Amino acid sequence: EAEVAQSPRYKITEKSQAVAFWCDPISGHATLYWYRQILGQGPELLVQFQDESVVDDSQLPKDRFSAERLKGVDSTLKIQPAELGDSAMYLCASSQQENEQFFGPGTRLTVL
Amino acid sequence: AQSVTQLDSQVPVFEEAPVELRCNYSSSVSVYLFWYVQYPNQGLQLLLKYLSGSTLVKGINGFEAEFNKSQTSFHLRKPSVHISDTAEYFCAVRNTNAGKSTFGDGTTLTVKP
Numbered sequence: 001e002a003e004v005a006q007s008p009r010y011k012i013t014e015k016s017q018a019v020a021f022w023c024d025p026i027s028g029h030a031t032l033y034w035y036r037q038i039l040g041q042g043p044e045l046l047v048q049f050q051d052e053s054v055v056d057d058s059q060l061p062k063d064r065f066s067a068e069r070l071k072g073v074d075s076t077l078k079i080q081p082a083e084l085g086d087s088a089m090y091l092c093a094s095s096q097q098e099n100e101q102f103f104g105p106g107t108r109l110t111v112l
Numbered sequence: 113a114q115s116v117t118q119l120d121s122q123v124p125v126f127e128e129a130p131v132e133l134r135c136n137y138s139s140s141v142s143v144y145l146f147w148y149v150q151y152p153n154q155g156l157q158l159l160l161k162y163l164s165g166s167t168l169v170k171g172i173n174g175f176e177a178e179f180n181k182s183q184t185s186f187h188l189r190k191p192s193v194h195i196s197d198t199a200e201y202f203c204a205v206r207n208t209n210a211g212k213s214t215f216g217d218g219t220t221l222t223v224k225p
Contacts, residue, residue, distance in 0.1 A: 043156070043202075043213075043215050056212055091156070093155075100158060101213065106153070106155050
């Protein structure tokens with residue numbers, strides 16, 4: 001069964017450092033999402049791509065976060081510089097139709 | 113704007129007992145409704161979804177949910193839980209015209225022997 005792949009699964013970094021997360025969606029899925037999930041809360045959308053274009057990045061802290069999906073397939077989410085409050089699970093999801101999203105296993109980020 | 117409220121942050125229950133996890137939502141437009149399950153350090157897995165049609169939706173692992181438009185609710189139920197159902201459960205809504213999903217803060221279901 002096709003799955004959304006994410007790497008790394010875990011990342012520990014010091015504040016002010018740069019970090020990057022990678023996501024490979026299910027083949028053929030045009031829509032890709034990055035969510036941030038703080039411990040004890042539900043996921044919150046950071047950015048949504050349709051193919052290589054950003055559809056919604058209204059909740060992305062653009063002073064330190066960036067996301068790209070250059071060829072409309074895999075995607076990278078970057079944080080520079082990382083802050084203590086960025087510690088969270090970062091989830092990637094993809095969808096082919098508007099109604100169902102498939103989630104990857106997530107990247108657990110710890111900022112020290 | 114849309115929002116989701118999961119009324120119980122934690123639900124402890126004994127094995128083989130029935131369970132209901134409550135979800136209320138608010139939205140000014142039509143929505144799709146979802147329940148997801150999340151095991152520790154894993155992503156979210158879809159349990160079931162309501163798009164249209166019958167208000168009683170059956171999902172995986174014996175779960176079902178009922179959409180109640182007048183009460184803007186989408187409660188999740190299972191008649192007999194197992195130890196393996198211990199996990200975090202999230203209710204989500206999605207505007208039928210847009211891709212963004214809004215999630216509740218989750219309900220921790222703990223099944224005790």
